[in-house]
Amino acid sequence: MSLLSIKGLVKRYPSDSGAQIDVVRIPSLLVEPGEQILLQGESGSGKSTLLNLIAGIVVADEGEIVLSGENICALSESERDAHRARSLGYVFQNFNLLNGYTSLENVELGMSFGSGVDRSYAKNLLDRVGLGNRQSYRPEQLSQGQKQRVAVARALANRPKLVLADEPTGNLDPTNAKLSLELIQSLCSENGAALILVSHDPGLDDKFERTLELAELNQAGMAGAEGRSA
Amino acid sequence: MRAYEIAFRGICQRRVSSLITIGAVALACSMLMLVWAFKKEAERSFAGANGGFDAVLGPRGSKLQIVLNGLYHLDESPGLMKWDDYEQIARFPAIEAAYPIAVGDNYRGYRLVGTVPEYLQNHYYIDSKQFELQPGGELFADESMLAVAGSLVARRLGIGVGDTFQPYHGLIFNENAIHEEVYTVSGVLEPTGTPADRVIWIPIRGIQTMSGHNPAAASDISAVLLKFKQGANMAGFQLDMLYNKQGNRLTLAWPANRTIIQFFDKISWIDKALQAMAALVAVVAGGSILAILYNAMNERRRDIAVLRALGAKKMTVFSISLLEAMGMTFAGVVAGFAVYAVFGFAVGEVVQRETGVALNPFSGNAAMIWAPVGMLGIGFLSGLVPSIKAYKTEVSKNLL
Numbered sequence: 001m002s003l004l005s006i007k008g009l010v011k012r013y014p015s016d017s018g019a020q021i022d023v024v025r026i027p028s029l030l031v032e033p034g035e036q037i038l039l040q041g042e043s044g045s046g047k048s049t050l051l052n053l054i055a056g057i058v059v060a061d062e063g064e065i066v067l068s069g070e071n072i073c074a075l076s077e078s079e080r081d082a083h084r085a086r087s088l089g090y091v092f093q094n095f096n097l098l099n100g101y102t103s104l105e106n107v108e109l110g111m112s113f114g115s116g117v118d119r120s121y122a123k124n125l126l127d128r129v130g131l132g133n134r135q136s137y138r139p140e141q142l143s144q145g146q147k148q149r150v151a152v153a154r155a156l157a158n159r160p161k162l163v164l165a166d167e168p169t170g171n172l173d174p175t176n177a178k179l180s181l182e183l184i185q186s187l188c189s190e191n192g193a194a195l196i197l198v199s200h201d202p203g204l205d206d207k208f209e210r211t212l213e214l215a216e217l218n219q220a221g222m223a224g225a226e227g228r229s230a
Numbered sequence: 231m232r233a234y235e236i237a238f239r240g241i242c243q244r245r246v247s248s249l250i251t252i253g254a255v256a257l258a259c260s261m262l263m264l265v266w267a268f269k270k271e272a273e274r275s276f277a278g279a280n281g282g283f284d285a286v287l288g289p290r291g292s293k294l295q296i297v298l299n300g301l302y303h304l305d306e307s308p309g310l311m312k313w314d315d316y317e318q319i320a321r322f323p324a325i326e327a328a329y330p331i332a333v334g335d336n337y338r339g340y341r342l343v344g345t346v347p348e349y350l351q352n353h354y355y356i357d358s359k360q361f362e363l364q365p366g367g368e369l370f371a372d373e374s375m376l377a378v379a380g381s382l383v384a385r386r387l388g389i390g391v392g393d394t395f396q397p398y399h400g401l402i403f404n405e406n407a408i409h410e411e412v413y414t415v416s417g418v419l420e421p422t423g424t425p426a427d428r429v430i431w432i433p434i435r436g437i438q439t440m441s442g443h444n445p446a447a448a449s450d451i452s453a454v455l456l457k458f459k460q461g462a463n464m465a466g467f468q469l470d471m472l473y474n475k476q477g478n479r480l481t482l483a484w485p486a487n488r489t490i491i492q493f494f495d496k497i498s499w500i501d502k503a504l505q506a507m508a509a510l511v512a513v514v515a516g517g518s519i520l521a522i523l524y525n526a527m528n529e530r531r532r533d534i535a536v537l538r539a540l541g542a543k544k545m546t547v548f549s550i551s552l553l554e555a556m557g558m559t560f561a562g563v564v565a566g567f568a569v570y571a572v573f574g575f576a577v578g579e580v581v582q583r584e585t586g587v588a589l590n591p592f593s594g595n596a597a598m599i600w601a602p603v604g605m606l607g608i609g610f611l612s613g614l615v616p617s618i619k620a621y622k623t624e625v626s627k628n629l630l
Contacts, residue, residue: 052625
């Protein structure tokens with residue numbers, strides 16, 4: 001049984017003229033447990049919208065997204081929040097660590113709304129991303145690469161079945177980008193989590209089992225995604 | 231990490247603005263409690279500190295002035311009255327006790343009150359309490375050059391049994407107006423919590439015949455303190471009719487308590503003004519909470535979106551914001567009690583020093599409940615708007 005199953009997914013947004021236009025129109029997508037997928041596409045192709053739909057942050061207008069046997073589209077907002085905390089990890093391009101919190105606390109925040117805070121596991125995750133000696137550092141005291149590693153540890157804090165990574169290397173220099181990518185992939189493998197990584201970096205194809213071009217997957221196409229960030 | 235921990239962290243992150251808000255809440259809460267407590271406590275204490283007397287007979291003048299001068303040892307006497315007047319009212323059948331007093335001198339700013347020794351010996355200043363001398367002291371005799379110091383005077387001036395002093399003329403201390411008589415302290419009163427603590431008692435003849443005083447007034451007195459017999463309910467009306475309506479030389483201040491209560495009623499605008507000020511500060515504090523959290527909400531939309539992306543429910547981020555408002559308000563209320571304790575103690579000390587009346591702002595009053603509850607209510611209402619804003623934060627638009 002697939003971990004993630006998307007069928008007939010449609011998301012529309014109003015255009016400037018007020019007409020509803022399709023931003024995402026994906027007839028079918030399956031992701032197997034532990035699978036690592038690279039989702040490539042140009043800016044504005046609906047990549048982030050698709051991730052937000054899978055995460056239940058944005059609600060689909062049509063279709064279904066079944067994750068771990070649960071149709072996210074049929075859940076209430078509160079149930080989607082709980083589902084997200086339980087089943088998903090999210091890595092952002094801008095890391096989105098909370099200022100004022102240490103590395104360890106940022107990881108624990110990831111647990112707060114899901115499985116509950118497990119400090120020893122949070123410390124263990126920081127060890128595994130090579131920041132065991134930076135647990136008490138705040139984001140402003142960390143380099144860009146270190147911030148991303150904390151973000152990766154946070155995404156895995158609830159032992160998710162699926163990790164969504166939205167341009168996770170976009171703000172990193174090539175060396176850190178390579179290290180971060182390897183880290184995300186290896187940690188997902190270790191944890192048995194599937195990975196959907198969005199990037200428009202063409203040099204990543206050979207590092208993933210499967211690469212999907214959003215231009216082919218998303219039938220809404222570029223025209224429908226105008227004005228939307230991705 | 232629980233919602234209250236995240237809220238606490240939010241308060242700490244905006245340290246300066248949070249402290250200002252907490253200070254404003256503390257100020258408002260303590261002001262409300264202080265104004266209310268002191269109004270009630272002052273009314274209770276002053277009305278209760280009538281020295282166990284029902285009325286005061288004095289020269290023609292203001293009843294309030296006669297009461298303040300005769301019972302509270304404040305203000306000046308409106309004039310002098312004859313010794314015969316004292317003897318006359320003392321013979322009135324409904325009078326249980328009448329004590330003459332004479333004022334006009336001081337020692338280093340503390341008023342000398344001349345009276346008869348029976349006053350300090352026999353009178354019950356509260357239901358079952360009589361004046362008591364501290365160990366080793368004794369009362370003065372009628373014609374002696376002895377003095378009994380109130381406990382507060384003795385403490386402030388550091389005088390005790392055996393010490394001598396020369397009185398100064400007038401009620402305000404002027405070191406050039408010294409009298410030649412020398413008095414010896416024969417005793418110090420135990421504290422009573424009444425104005426008796428802040429005066430020095432000497433024989434009434436001492437005031438009347440002090441060097442420099444008008445010999446023609448050597449038998450005059452300032453007032454007569456009156457205690458009615460039990461059950462003599464009509465005595466007050468009869469004496470009121472006799473002195474206030476039919477006579478025109480003297481004034482009877484009766485009932486003594488009512489005169490003070492009427493005085494407080496007359497100055498009630500002061501505490502109304504203070505309460506209005508406190509309410510204004512409370513509103514400002516509420517506005518401050520709203521402004522701080524509202525502005526913070528603008529800065530923290532990304533953080534809220536991140537929390538939501540991590541799985542926080544809308545109600546969770548709403549609760550975090552509201553907990554921040556309530557946390558700051560609660561801290562302000564706690565600080566308000568500390569401010570109240572400090573100012574309450576200080577104001578109580580000043581009032582006792584100036585009037586001798588012991589106020590107890592810590593005896594508990596309704597304001598200690600409604601002021602904190604009111605402030606928490608204001609904090610809750612002020613926190614609602616930014617909390618609703620947090621609730622409505624769109625995750626996808628704020629996740630960068």
